[in-house]
Amino acid sequence: MAANTNGETPRRTEFFNKDSRQIAVLIETDTSVGCSVIRGIANYAKQVGDWHLLIDPRDHEHRSALPDGWNGDGIIAGISSRLQFKQVNARNTPLVNVDDRFEDLPGMASVVTDENALAELALSHLLDRGFRHFGYFAPPSTQYSKKRGQAFITAVQQAGHKCNEYRPGYRAGRKISWGEQQRRVTRWLRSLEQPVAVLAVDSLHARQLSEICHATGIRVPDDIAILAGDTNELFCEVSTPPLSSVIVASEKIGHDAAELLDRMMGGESPPDEVIRVKPRGITSRQSTDLLAIDDPAIVDALWFIRKHAHRGIVVGDILREVPISRRYLEIQFQKYLGRSPGREIRRVQLERGKELLGRQELSITEIATACGFANSTRFGVAFKKYTLKTPYRYREELLAGQKIAPVSI
Missing domain, CATH: 3.40.50.2300 (Response regulator)
Structure with missing residues (x-):
């Protein structure tokens, strides 16, 4: 630790606790996205068990800033200017950025939205x-x-x-x-x-x-x-x-940023590439909530699919509701959507499945039924074909960084 101008070694302030790692979180708490990122960081901190988070510290002008007496182990920040990066980087402390305004500054690790x-x-x-x-x-x-x-x-x-x-x-x-x-x-x-x-x-x-x-x-x-x-x-x-x-996926960004910071505090070098996290949906x-299509019959058919796809409908059910020929239905769906009516039914079912997989309280079997599938096996086969991931894997990635409650199969 460096000596001050009087030749004395300064004492660490109350921010320091030798029994835990001190992590500064320079992310604004007045936005829902910022709060969600912080929640992901906090979830990771609870997993490792020995982190103390200093969240959104401000100076006397209410600007985001590290306290003068803070001497911690790592920083996660939403870097909003080159000046802020220069000030934070001068601490010579492992840093992970979670804002894409200055994601590509040399030597800085970043985890941001894709x-x-x-x-x-x-x-x-x-x-x-x-x-x-x-x-x-x-x-x-x-x-x-x-x-x-x-x-x-x-x-x-x-x-x-x-x-x-x-x-x-x-x-x-x-x-x-x-x-x-x-x-x-x-x-x-x-x-x-x-x-x-x-x-x-x-x-x-x-x-x-x-x-x-x-x-x-x-x-x-x-x-x-x-x-x-x-x-x-x-x-x-x-x-x-x-x-x-x-x-x-703000919570996942926070979780992944904290995980990366943990590795960097352990001696790992910052990654060469920016880590990009895909949105959840x-x-x-x-x-x-509008269908910008100038064919009333096709609009009626699409509304019918969106309202009833979860009941396990087939193309014949559409034709009983909308008085047009199957051939005309097929041609117009290809014209407006680039896919068949059957594929549109399946797409709507599986998009509903992707949404429901984010609800931790629902089992895969319950989700399959709610999407119009006879059982979880058929749902799983169709879901993997549609997303290239099993429902379990998709849910795991979707909920990464969040507290995951036990769910039944």
Whole structure:
């Protein structure tokens, strides 16, 4: 330990406990994503048993900062600026970053959301609802990176479509009044070819977009469908209408970051590549609950599938409900969805299965039945063919970093 200017060896402060490792968690607690990452870190800390977490320390100006007297063993941080990285890195303490704004700084280990996987998941959700016009909404800001928008725009273009990005013409940091912001966003929305599906960078901005639509008479989801790029349950549920959202695997990011930090504190070098964690799925709510298809019979058929797939229906059940020929049904499904009615039934069943596997209290047998399968064996075979993973493996990865309650088979 270095001596101070008086030649005396400074004493460690109350932050130090020789019986436990001291871990600083520089992640904001005023966002749901941040709290979820911290929960994943805490879950790992409980597994190892000898970690003490210093969570979200602030300086006298309420900025994220390590206390002067802190002399710990490791740091997990959401690095938001090069200055912050320089200050934290100067501690010569193992560091893992969990924010993608500066994920690629040399020598820094990072565990972040896989934005390419998020973009593909979001686009698939919107394409399955028949949308062929897309937008991306992220007002200029230093609070998030541009990677989410870049990934989504690229995914849309690779699928053969165009994505209209919101570009208001001012730089990040400029203060814009609510009225001016509403006027700029409204102009952008009215310039889009409707119906259009818009991915918002996060739940906060998805809710802002929904509020502007409500104030200006733009119908959601009839004119504009809105998908939030992450999940804040409060923002998504109290919005009118409730917002669909991407389920970012925040707890797993926290857990994996803590696990990596543990290895680095044991002497392992930081990985050469950024570790990217795929989102868990989509929570579908009313803001994307629309089928943007101009054939009423096919819309009726799709609604029937979504309502009854869990009952184990077959194509014949659709034809008894919708008075069209099987040949016409097959042709139109291929035209709008690129798959047969039978494959669409199975897709809806298995997407429900993926969602239910996140509920720890349900057994695999209960999930199979709830999805319309005769037994867990048939469900398992179909699920592995669809996801390339068994239901057990998928659940294990889905719940990684969370407290897992015992479940029966």
